[in-house]
Structures are given as C-alpha cells and as structure tokens.
Amino acid sequence: MLTRCLKDAGVEVISEVKATGISKDEHGFAALSTSTHGEILGGALLISTGVRARTELAEGCGLAVGRGIKTNQFLCADTEQRIYALGDCAEVDGQAPVGLLAPGWAQASWLAQHLSTPTEVPAPDFSASDVLMLKGQGIEVAAAGDVSAGFWDKPELQATVFADPSAGRYLKVVTRDGVVTGFLSIGLPQTSAELVLAYERGNQLPVDRSTLLRLDDPAALDLSSVVPSDEDQLCRCSGATYGQVTHAVGEGCTTVAQVGDSCRAGTGCGGCKSKIEELLKKAPALA
Missing domain, CATH: 3.30.390.30 (FAD/NAD-linked reductase, C-terminal dimerisation domain)
Known part of the structure; x- marks a missing residue:
C-alpha cells in the first residue's frame, strides 16, 4: 500500500533488487547494475545507509568510544570534565546514538544551560521517542x-x-x-x-x-478527542512543543518561517508546517 502511495506521488518503486555495481557515461552515473533486474537507468545515485558515529578523532585523543563517544548522563566524555559530546556522535550513559535531530537539540540546550549556570542543572532523559x-x-x-x-x-x-x-x-x-x-x-x-x-x-x-x-472523516465535527498540551511535541525534528509554538504566535509571529526563527519548529523535514499554520489561523483566539 505504501508502494502505491509512492507511485501516486511520482516515485517508481523496485523492490528486492540486488545491486552489483554502477554504469557510467561521459556525464557520470548512468545506471545501477543489478543481478536481479538488469540495469536500472537514472540520472543520479543516492545511497541511504543510516548513521554511524565518527569516533576516530576522539579515540586518537584517548577518549573512551564504543558505538559512539562514551559520556556520562551529563554528556561529559572525560574525567576532568573538560570535554563534552552530544548528538549523533555520542553514546550517552550507555545509550547508542539515535540518529535523530530532536535529541541533539535537547542535549545542546541542556549543555548550554549547564555550562552557563553556576549551580548544578539536573540532566533530563535524552532518550528519543520511538515514534x-x-x-x-x-x-x-x-x-x-x-x-x-x-x-x-x-x-x-x-x-x-x-x-x-x-x-x-x-x-x-x-x-x-x-x-x-x-x-x-x-x-x-x-x-x-x-x-x-x-x-x-x-x-x-x-x-x-x-x-x-x-x-x-471530513464530516466529523470533533477532529480529535485528545487536545495536545503545551508539553507535547509539535515538531519532532527540533523537539519544539505546542507550548513553544503557541508562545511564538502570541509574541507576534505571523508566518511559519517566523515561528521557525523563534523556536525552530518547522525547520526540519517540514512535516509539521500544517500544524503550525493551524495555530497561526487561531492566532486571534490564542491572543
């Protein structure tokens, strides 16, 4: 069914292909060579293979590495508390890097507060939702x-x-x-x-x-029986919440771009832009 949706969007899907190489012409890439479907012609080749932490520099400096640069729950990678690691390169408190943007934003925000505040700031749970x-x-x-x-x-x-x-x-x-x-x-x-x-x-x-x-159902009057709270995530790329977007709108933001400048919502994949637009339309009621 997903294949059908992709085809309706203009994407040709060929599954169970075993690639063996590529063919080139004078302009560069010309086709993907396979042992199952012959040559699949194309103007460009995009390979998506997931993420893996680059730990060579850290390991060369004597830092502990595993699936990423090993840190404690406070993102600290060394015993002298001089080096911190976060985002896709960090194995935080035994948890493998998740390869998502939102946890990186959360880690960066917490670390900035931690480094600029004389009192100890409790470390939150940086684990990502599996949605x-x-x-x-x-x-x-x-x-x-x-x-x-x-x-x-x-x-x-x-x-x-x-x-x-x-x-x-x-x-x-x-x-x-x-x-x-x-x-x-x-x-x-x-x-x-x-x-x-x-x-x-x-x-x-x-x-x-x-x-x-x-x-x-377009005819349904109540589109949702569960109303998002201010703490619920609206933008899964940046981690921005409904409350942060509502605050940005209340502060005078009138476009999706302005909301993005204010709280980063909508600056990732763009999948949440329709939700931001809904909140912008409700701006008078919110005010």
Whole structure:
C-alpha cells in the first residue's frame, strides 16, 4: 500500500533488487547494475545507509568510544570534565546514538544551560521517542512501538487492523490492557496524531477502536478527542512543543518561517508546517 502511495506521488518503486555495481557515461552515473533486474537507468545515485558515529578523532585523543563517544548522563566524555559530546556522535550513559535531530537539540540546550549556570542543572532523559513518521509531503505514514502481535497471541494483547487499499488507508493498533503498545498508520493523519499522543502519554483507547477512524472523516465535527498540551511535541525534528509554538504566535509571529526563527519548529523535514499554520489561523483566539 505504501508502494502505491509512492507511485501516486511520482516515485517508481523496485523492490528486492540486488545491486552489483554502477554504469557510467561521459556525464557520470548512468545506471545501477543489478543481478536481479538488469540495469536500472537514472540520472543520479543516492545511497541511504543510516548513521554511524565518527569516533576516530576522539579515540586518537584517548577518549573512551564504543558505538559512539562514551559520556556520562551529563554528556561529559572525560574525567576532568573538560570535554563534552552530544548528538549523533555520542553514546550517552550507555545509550547508542539515535540518529535523530530532536535529541541533539535537547542535549545542546541542556549543555548550554549547564555550562552557563553556576549551580548544578539536573540532566533530563535524552532518550528519543520511538515514534517514526515518513518525511514526505502528501504521504501520511506513522509508526511506533511493536506491531508484531497477532490476533490471538496473548489474552492481554489486542490487535486491531483496518485496511482500505483503494483509498490508500491502513491501520494496525496493538494495545495491552487498553493502552497502546504499537501502531502503524498509512493515509490517516488525524488518527495518527491521536495515536501518537495516546502512545506517548500511555492513555487508554476507546473500547470500540473503530471510533478512531472517524477522526479522518471530513464530516466529523470533533477532529480529535485528545487536545495536545503545551508539553507535547509539535515538531519532532527540533523537539519544539505546542507550548513553544503557541508562545511564538502570541509574541507576534505571523508566518511559519517566523515561528521557525523563534523556536525552530518547522525547520526540519517540514512535516509539521500544517500544524503550525493551524495555530497561526487561531492566532486571534490564542491572543
């Protein structure tokens, strides 16, 4: 179903390809050579292989390294408290680098406060939420937790599945004693937003799971039964919250760009711009 959504967006998807090399012409890259699909022609080659911490410099300086530059919970990488590491290169208190922008922003903000404040500032939990959203305009995909449970795996687990391939919509939700432990949603933006909040807060879902689907019914009057709080994240790239964006709007920001300058919301993948625009439209009410 996701492949179909991508094709509708103009992306040709070829799966289960085993690449063996590339072909070039006088202009450079010309095709991807494969043992399964022959040569796949293209004007450019983009390779996406995840992230891995570059620790060579730190290791050469005698710092402890593992999956990243090892630090304590306060981001300190040496015993003299002179060197700090954060972001994708840091293994903070035994946790592997997560490869996401929001934890890096949170670490940078805390470290700036720590270095500029004479009193000790408690270290927050820098671990990232495992909510993942596909960063593609017009393609609504969100996932979190573990969705591997089947219909009859354990009595306390409930798996609910909805599929409407012709409309490009799919939803699987797994709950334990009514609380969301994982979900996968395609083509259901309002339902996804509700599930993200319920998942991160540990809220129970309605007994009738089908009521979630009404959130994406254009005729529905109440688009969400859960109202985001000021502490809930609006921008997952920067970590900006609904409260920070609301404050920026209240301070006079009238465009998405101005909000981004104020609190960094909307400056990453752009997936939250529609939410920022909604808050901007409500500016008179917020004021």
